[in-house]
């Protein structure tokens with residue numbers, strides 16, 4: 001009994017759960033795991049549980065336990081503490097039964113409010129638990145004391161809590177076994193496994209609270225057999241957490257179920273803890289150091305030594321006759337197997353001498369002398385430190401190679417580096433693209449359709465003796481739908497599709513490229529029929545002759561050679577089609593293009609007006625809009641000359657985003673136009689504030705362009721001009737519709753001259769209206785020079801130079817013409833530009849008033865559209881061609897066509913001006 005009442009503080013701590021049991025109070029505090037609040041337990045808890053609140057469930061007056069509870073509630077904490085201190089060794093009033101050694105029922109058997117009196121006697125402890133008598137409690141304390149030895153204070157607290165809980169709730173069977181062993185065997189010794197078991201049990205018990213055990217008990221009493229009956233009580237109590245409302249139990253959200261999970265981390269920590277505990281309980285259990293004298297008197301002189309081992313020339317291990325030792329010293333640890341005594345020696349010679357002397361003194365004949373062995377042992381820690389860095393390095397290497405490989409597509413470490421990175425798409429699940437998703441490019445589709453019908457029905461061709469082309473190169477500007485077409489081919493033919501980019505063959509290791517090519521083709525051969533698509537093939541397929549100029553690249557060359565070999569290696573029956581995409585067909589190696597490899601060259605250009613209409617139709621399908629589809633696609637395609645399929649897809653998506661930002665229910669024409677402006681001109685830079693003087697210059701500059709466009713017959717009619725800065729350095733922004741209202745494929749001299757004159761309109765206007773000029777016309781001059789140079793050197797439009805083509809070739813170091821021709825070219829270019837300048841100046845001088853009117857209106861409104869110009873300048877004096885009227889007339893303030901793109905593929909047509917006023921850095 002004294003064990004339980006060591007000091008008032010302890011009493012207070014222990015009386016709380018007991019009173020809690022007796023009263024069956026559902027305190028909210030009790031929901032907190034005890035292990036988390038040990039320091040908060042003492043005083044306030046006693047008060048809380050010793051007093052019955054109005055809303056607490058009332059105990060049954062008939063039951064003895066209820067009376068106990070009632071009494072204790074009346075007396076309160078003070079009485080409990082007093083009685084405990086006055087009658088040491090006796091339980092406080094109301095707790096007698098809890099500590100009654102004859103009463104085998106656990107304190108947990110106290111019925112909760114409302115339970116029937118007779119249940120008290122029949123109440124059993126939870127399965128897996130058993131109540132304790134006093135002797136058992138003492139044994140438990142002894143075990144706890146030995147476990148606590150050597151543990152830090154925080155750990156001993158947990159064990160105290162667990163013991164407390166066990167005494168109140170009963171002993172789990174696991175613990176009872178150990179206690180029984182201890183009671184029955186006076187020589188009971190704790191081994192490592194037992195220590196670990198004890199730590200586990202104590203930790204679990206310390207985390208339980210009274211309600212959990214009681215809830216389990218109540219359920220047992222009501223005869224509700226759960227399927228998990230027989231599990232330890234703490235397990236079941238957690239499984240009841242979800243049934244809120246039944247009891248005023250713990251808040252499920254606060255219960256940390258994971259605490260009982262035995263994951264790897266927990267396992268390792270508890271294993272370490274157990275070992276530490278075991279070691280601290282039995283320090284030096286497997287060895288002990290002694291002196292030579294001890295060795296001599298205790299063991300050698302008594303004939304107990306079996307063998308001596310000299311370790312590392314400085315230590316001797318004594319191996320004893322275990323049975324003889326057991327007879328002589330039954331208590332000695334040396335009885336145990338694996339226990340050895342050690343003593344240190346100064347030198348082996350001195351040790352041998354002393355041993356010799358001892359043998360002689362003891363009169364041991366030389367034949368029976370104690371055998372001595374000599375060994376060198378490396379301590380475990382030393383071994384760890386010597387191999388540790390190497391192991392660490394190997395582990396790091398392995399780890400990083402795996403990470404790098406998984407980042408690059410999940411190959412198996414450094415060993416998978418030669419494997420192909422091609423992604424395989426399955427026609428059934430991954431490739432849903434069909435030819436109907438590819439708008440326009442009818443000719444390209446027709447060409448490639450042949451591959452599809454070959455893959456679907458090869459016999460049709462083979463029966464006629466025809467050989468099917470091995471592959472096709474799809475070339476064209478970026479975003480024109482090359483990849484889309486290849487995917488559609490796979491989708492239509494219903495075969496596996498391997499997609500890889502040319503750059504994925506290139507790696508810093510030599511030989512990786514060819515190895516990946518081999519792997520790709522061997523995979524493909526295993527899965528025939530199939531399609532391989534190599535995007536951006538120019539990364540590996542560049543002409544070998546050109547590479548050599550800059551020193552060459554052997555790795556790329558051998559990768560290319562491997563591709564050539566593999567494509568040659570297909571036999572005619574293998575249905576593997578290789579498609580490749582590139583933006584630069586001109587740099588490809590000729591060997592790639594020869595018949596038998598990529599026999600077909602399918603060029604995909606930017607879509608025509610009609611093609612754009614169809615592409616818009618494809619992408620508008622997913623968009624919610626109320627605009628008439630025919631009108632919408634027609635107008636949008638007219639507004640977007642030079643757009644690629646990808647640009648169109650982007651525009652449509654951008655329009656939907658703009659509409660969503662404006663909270664519109666459908667995408668309107670204005671949203672599409674804003675999107676187009678944004679794609680062409682970039683974002684409006686409202687933050688860029690120009691000075692009034694700068695603004696005026698920009699307005700007059702743009703007005704100059706606008707007047708030229710309006711009054712030159714072959715210039716582009718203006719649709720919109722603004723002086724709100726946009727995009728990359730453009731201070732003004734103007735949109736024109738290409739002359740003719742559609743795509744322009746041919747330009748005559750008149751058109752070119754008008755266009756050049758219009759491009760110079762900005763600078764000429766500045767000259768007319770200001771006393772100085774600005775740097776803003778530099779981009780205009782660049783365009784004019786390029787146009788004039790092309791007229792002279794490429795298009796045969798200069799009589800002096802004649803019908804020669806001196807197209808500039810960057811690869812060539814020397815110009816292919818004489819100095820005199822160079823001088824003539826210069827003078828002709830100058831003459832043409834001067835003519836354009838004169839043409840522009842004459843017009844702007846003539847229309848000076850109109851120019852001023854347009855510029856002032858622009859300054860006022862910041863943006864003018866076609867209708868404003870009609871109002872200021874009157875109707876344009878020339879007939880507009882094409883579908884212009886259909887889409888742009890009578891559409892107030894809605895026209896917003898872009899300037900035709902100037903950047904284009906070679907041979908795409910003459911330079912087209914985009915007279916936007918640009919900001920230039922003229923410092924230094």
Ligand SMILES: Nc1ncnc2c1ncn2[C@@H]1O[C@H](COP(=O)(O)OP(=O)(O)OP(=O)(O)O)[C@@H](O)[C@H]1O
Nearest residue numbers: 437438439478479480481482483484615645646649
């Ligand atoms: N003819 C088209 N019909 C419908 N959509 C198209 C068409 N052309 C391009 N697109 C759109 O543009 C996107 C990009 O096209 P794709 O990737 O095929 O271009 P690409 O020519 O392979 O470009 P790159 O040369 O840069 O690889 C497609 O996903 C599609 O949405």
